Amino acid sequence: MDTKKGSYTFKYDANGNTLSKTFIKSGIDDTTVPPIIPSGNLYFDFEGDNVQGWLPQGEGVILNTSLEAAHGGNKSLKVSNRTATWHGPILNVKNNIVAQKSYQIKAFVRLPQGAVASQVMMTIHRTMPDGNSYYDNISTKMVTSGGWATLEGIYQLNEPATSMYLYMESASPNASFFIDNLSLEAYTDGPAPLIHNFEDGTVQGWFPQGDGVLVTNTNEAASEGSRSLKITNRNANWQGPALDLSSYMKPGVTYSISGKLLLPQGTTSSDILLTMNRGDGSGASHYDNISASHVTTEGWVVFEGKYTFTGSIANLIIYMESPNATASFYLDEFKVEKYVEAPPVISHDFEDETLQGWTAQGEGVTLQISGDTAKSGFRSMKVTNRTAQWQGPLLDLTSLIKPDTKYQIKAAVKLVSGTSPSDLLFTIHRESPNGTHFYENVSAGTVTDGDWVIIGGTYKYSDLAAKNLSLYVESNNATSSFYIDDFIILLDK
Numbered sequence: 001m002d003t004k005k006g007s008y009t010f011k012y013d014a015n016g017n018t019l020s021k022t023f024i025k026s027g028i029d030d031t032t033v034p035p036i037i038p039s040g041n042l043y044f045d046f047e048g049d050n051v052q053g054w055l056p057q058g059e060g061v062i063l064n065t066s067l068e069a070a071h072g073g074n075k076s077l078k079v080s081n082r083t084a085t086w087h088g089p090i091l092n093v094k095n096n097i098v099a100q101k102s103y104q105i106k107a108f109v110r111l112p113q114g115a116v117a118s119q120v121m122m123t124i125h126r127t128m129p130d131g132n133s134y135y136d137n138i139s140t141k142m143v144t145s146g147g148w149a150t151l152e153g154i155y156q157l158n159e160p161a162t163s164m165y166l167y168m169e170s171a172s173p174n175a176s177f178f179i180d181n182l183s184l185e186a187y188t189d190g191p192a193p194l195i196h197n198f199e200d201g202t203v204q205g206w207f208p209q210g211d212g213v214l215v216t217n218t219n220e221a222a223s224e225g226s227r228s229l230k231i232t233n234r235n236a237n238w239q240g241p242a243l244d245l246s247s248y249m250k251p252g253v254t255y256s257i258s259g260k261l262l263l264p265q266g267t268t269s270s271d272i273l274l275t276m277n278r279g280d281g282s283g284a285s286h287y288d289n290i291s292a293s294h295v296t297t298e299g300w301v302v303f304e305g306k307y308t309f310t311g312s313i314a315n316l317i318i319y320m321e322s323p324n325a326t327a328s329f330y331l332d333e334f335k336v337e338k339y340v341e342a343p344p345v346i347s348h349d350f351e352d353e354t355l356q357g358w359t360a361q362g363e364g365v366t367l368q369i370s371g372d373t374a375k376s377g378f379r380s381m382k383v384t385n386r387t388a389q390w391q392g393p394l395l396d397l398t399s400l401i402k403p404d405t406k407y408q409i410k411a412a413v414k415l416v417s418g419t420s421p422s423d424l425l426f427t428i429h430r431e432s433p434n435g436t437h438f439y440e441n442v443s444a445g446t447v448t449d450g451d452w453v454i455i456g457g458t459y460k461y462s463d464l465a466a467k468n469l470s471l472y473v474e475s476n477n478a479t480s481s482f483y484i485d486d487f488i489i490l491l492d493k
Contacts, residue, residue: 042096044183045181046179047074053091057089058086058087064077065077066078083173083174085171089179099159104155105154106152107150107152111175115175117145117353118142119170119172121137121139123137123168124138138151138166142354154343194337196333198217198228199226206331207241210236215229216230230330237324237325245317248316249307254307255306255337257290257291258304258333259334264329269296270323271295271322274305274318279315290306349377354369358395359396360392364385366384367393376485383481386481391478392475397428401489403461403464405460405491407492408491409426411486412452412484414451414453416483424447424455426442426457429471431469432463
């Protein structure tokens with residue numbers, strides 16, 4: 001198979017992730033690759049003398065186990081003799097991925113010594129009963145010869161496919177690479193989310209903390225549905241509703257805890273805190289704050305936080321309190337679930353010695369990869385020769401940032417030695433479909449030439465998809481030179 005011809009149609013989910021790209025004509029012969037016999041999770045360490053069921057995709061591609069490099073053990077799978085971007089190793093996984101279940105797919109990849117850094121992609125090709133083919137990107141990373149890069153992502157198939165293949169490809173058509181410790185595991189770690197919407201008319205395990213406190217199910221107000229939990233008759237800050245999570249939570253696991261709050265009409269606006277009473281194995285009690293929210297009568301307020309504990313426990317009691325000792329309030333849509341951080345939308349550490357898509361905004365501005373200093377690793381991006389406040393590095397995000405989706409954007413920044421303290425700003429320039437231009441500040445911070453400073457914020461826009469959208473870094477000091485490292489964009493859950 002030497003060619004892959006056709007046209008693509010992209011599909012996105014509500015969070016702006018690329019779900020699929022439709023290819024009119026399949027580029028893979030479904031009869032070529034035999035299916036792996038179902039055996040639960042898949043794991044490939046390539047320690048034997050065979051390629052463990054993987055086959056070459058593309059004429060002339062060579063797969064062999066190699067002693068040249070290994071992430072674990074002594075061997076890895078070496079992929080060589082590629083001549084097209086889609087060439088690489090391929091595995092039939094039709095019998096290993098079931099619709100409506102989530103899977104974590106992970107692999108370690110590196111390039112041979114001396115090879116130029118290349119982008120490597122992990123992709124699933126699926127064909128549906130209607131004959132349409134889709135190419136679902138699991139993970140994309142810039143890979144070098146200096147260390148193993150981790151490609152990983154969570155994958156879910158919404159409806160059964162007639163064929164499914166997992167394969168690795170590279171944007172560099174001639175790049176060779178090693179793969180090791182590749183795994184495909186059903187994502188079932190931890191119990192199902194704990195969700196309390198109070199629609200069953202009960203308090204769903206919540207109990208009053210404090211003499212006289214009343215915790216009742218009510219239809220007076222609801223964020224969703226028709227019922228919520230009402231808390232009244234408080235007379236001390238620490239009093240409120242409580243819930244025993246001792247049997248639900250496990251040590252070392254990070255949980256996301258969220259819900260919605262509202263005050264009854266006539267109640268003065270109040271802060272409401274979510275706190276964990278953690279009794280340890282020695283009998284001591286610890287009070288860990290999870291979130292704090294300013295709540296009013298005007299509308300439901302979302303609270304959310306993350307919680308992790310270690311060591312043995314005697315009890316875990318989560319409760320809600322308020323510095324307003326007599327405040328009553330409603331609680332709805334309470335949820336506890338294992339926290340899973342989405343793979344980064346973008347992650348730039350500049351260790352591959354490239355600018356990773358950044359360009360200079362402003363005549364004469366210089367961007368270069370520098371070994372002078374780094375927040376992590378050995379390299380960062382150095383920005384010099386600025387002569388105006390708006391000048392600096394710019395990154396095109398048009399295809400990555402989607403409307404009605406909230407993102408976290410952050411990076412480490414530091415001034416070049418000898419530069420006076422300056423404010424650095426992260427700004428989004430968005431052009432709407434009708435040609436209107438918006439300049440939206442994401443975050444700002446004062447930076448020196450001493451320590452690295454983390455600048456970060458959230459961004460979301462509600463409109464039709466932007467015609468153009470880019471992020472740039474500017475400064476109130478028109479001539480400041482600075483470094484950027486560990487730039488990352490994440491979906492804000």
